[in-house]
Amino acid sequence: MTTQTQADPEIRKGLAGVVVDTTAISKVNPETNSLLYRGYPVQELAARCSFEEVAHLLWHGELPTAAELADLERAERAQRALAPNVRAVVDALPTTAHPMDVVRTAVSVIGADDPTTADASRAANLAKAVRLFAQLPAVVAYDQRRRHGQELVAPRDDLDYAANFLWMTFGEVPDAVVVDAFRVSLILYAEHSFNASTFTARVITSTLSDLYSAVVGAIGALKGPLHGGANEAVMHVFDEIGSADEAEAWLERALAEKRKIMGFGHRVYKNGDSRVPTMKAALDKLVAHYDRPDLAALYDALERAMVARKNIQPNLDYPSGPAYHLMGFDTATFTPLFVASRVTGWTAHVMEQLEANALIRPLSAYVGPAERHMEEPATA
Numbered sequence: 256m257t258t259q260t261q262a263d264p265e266i267r268k269g270l271a272g273v274v275v276d277t278t279a280i281s282k283v284n285p286e287t288n289s290l291l292y293r294g295y296p297v298q299e300l301a302a303r304c305s306f307e308e309v310a311h312l313l314w315h316g317e318l319p320t321a322a323e324l325a326d327l328e329r330a331e332r333a334q335r336a337l338a339p340n341v342r343a344v345v346d347a348l349p350t351t352a353h354p355m356d357v358v359r360t361a362v363s364v365i366g367a368d369d370p371t372t373a374d375a376s377r378a379a380n381l382a383k384a385v386r387l388f389a390q391l392p393a394v395v396a397y398d399q400r401r402r403h404g405q406e407l408v409a410p411r412d413d414l415d416y417a418a419n420f421l422w423m424t425f426g427e428v429p430d431a432v433v434v435d436a437f438r439v440s441l442i443l444y445a446e447h448s449f450n451a452s453t454f455t456a457r458v459i460t461s462t463l464s465d466l467y468s469a470v471v472g473a474i475g476a477l478k479g480p481l482h483g484g485a486n487e488a489v490m491h492v493f494d495e496i497g498s499a500d501e502a503e504a505w506l507e508r509a510l511a512e513k514r515k516i517m518g519f520g521h522r523v524y525k526n527g528d529s530r531v532p533t534m535k536a537a538l539d540k541l542v543a544h545y546d547r548p549d550l551a552a553l554y555d556a557l558e559r560a561m562v563a564r565k566n567i568q569p570n571l572d573y574p575s576g577p578a579y580h581l582m583g584f585d586t587a588t589f590t591p592l593f594v595a596s597r598v599t600g601w602t603a604h605v606m607e608q609l610e611a612n613a614l615i616r617p618l619s620a621y622v623g624p625a626e627r628h629m630e631e632p633a634t635a
């Protein structure tokens with residue numbers, strides 16, 4: 256163990272470039288611009304797997320056998336219906352509440368209601384992970400519907416995870432091209448090593464707190480626009496710009512005002528996000544399906560202007576935002592969709608952290624006033 260004095264500590268703001276632990280769950284490689292889940296390139300998984308298969312891979316380290324997949328599908332489908340107590344709490348929240356606040360609250364309720372919350376065994380945590388995986392679509396879908404004054408839609412157990420999620424949100428199963436783009440987005444969002452929300456989950460787990468608390472904290476971290484909240488923010492930017500021919504002038508003004516352009520840049524990838532080409536291909540199919548060349552033109556114009564002006568590339572939130580918009584999701588629902596996917600990665604990290612736990616507690620360099628003392632009280 257290395258010790259550090261406070262005399263001249265090296266400060267790495269934002270832990271940039273700091274390696275804090277090992278992980279066997281995913282590898283983000285900015286040099287090769289690649290992302291591996293348990294060794295498999297994410298593009299291969301997106302081309303060939305269901306989201307359920309990827310969830311199993313993240314949790315167990317291997318793709319499921321037919322029997323293992325059937326077990327997971329059975330467990331997930333059996334827990335899909337929105338639990339009455341969760342519904343009651345969601346109904347008690349105003350429809351003006353941000354959907355991320357609703358999802359965060361729902362996870363708290365699910366945790367408070369689970370008699371096994373304090374059981375930190377791998378088996379119990381795996382069961383909790385599957386429970387959250389199964390319940391989150393119901394929460395996200397119902398919250399979007401209630402904001403439009405629509406009734407809850409009951410799940411269908413003849414549909415896979417992605418198709419059922421869309422069914423519960425829209426009351427119909429959209430065309431295969433839409434279901435497929437949604438499945439791809441879920442796979443791409445599922446896991447990304449020690450990003451801010453996953454690290455939050457690991458910090459919480461490191462105190463030997465419970466899995467639900469770790470997920471609640473992770474949701475809070477994901478909400479911010481520098482992280483998952485950017486997919487929502489991208490759509491606000493598109494609304495603000497209006498059309499492709501305004502993009503360049505808008506960008507000039509935004510940069511002059513020192514604004515961060517949502518959906519661009521990344522802490523780890525400096526030459527483009529490995530997931531963007533796959534999600535962009537899915538977006539292109541949606542653009543063709545919904546006949547929205549105007550949206551594609553705006554997307555391209557802002558990307559071109561940003562690369563020309565700052566040489567900063569888009570991240571996954573850039574194509575995901577407009578893709579979710581075309582699918583019919585409310586803009587405020589975009590980040591909860593990220594939650595529903597990333598819960599697989601977060602919970603895999605909770606279990607990995609517990610396998611070789613060390614309390615996460617870094618040091619800080621004190622820069623406040625030197626030691627001083629209160630005035631002696633005046634004696635009468």
Ligand SMILES: CC(=O)SCCNC(=O)CCNC(=O)[C@H](O)C(C)(C)COP(=O)(O)OP(=O)(O)OC[C@H]1O[C@@H](n2cnc3c(N)ncnc32)[C@H](O)[C@@H]1OP(=O)(O)O
Pocket residue numbers: 269480481482483485514515516517518519520521522523565567570571572
């Ligand atoms: C799924 C995800 O969570 S992906 C991330 C989603 N977040 C976003 O899209 C928000 C917009 N992007 C950003 O704010 C940043 O790129 C971050 C937070 C993602 C990464 O930030 P960092 O690694 O800390 O990079 P940092 O902020 O140091 O950027 C380096 C330089 O590029 C600039 N820069 C980086 N991203 C952007 C951006 N999106 N818009 C404008 N300038 C940017 C910074 O201003 C900085 O310039 P400077 O050196 O002149 O000060």
Ligand SMILES: O=C([O-])CC(=O)C(=O)O
Pocket residue numbers: 444446447449450451482521522523570571
């Ligand atoms: O890795 C990061 O810092 C952010 C990100 O792209 C993700 O969490 O998917």
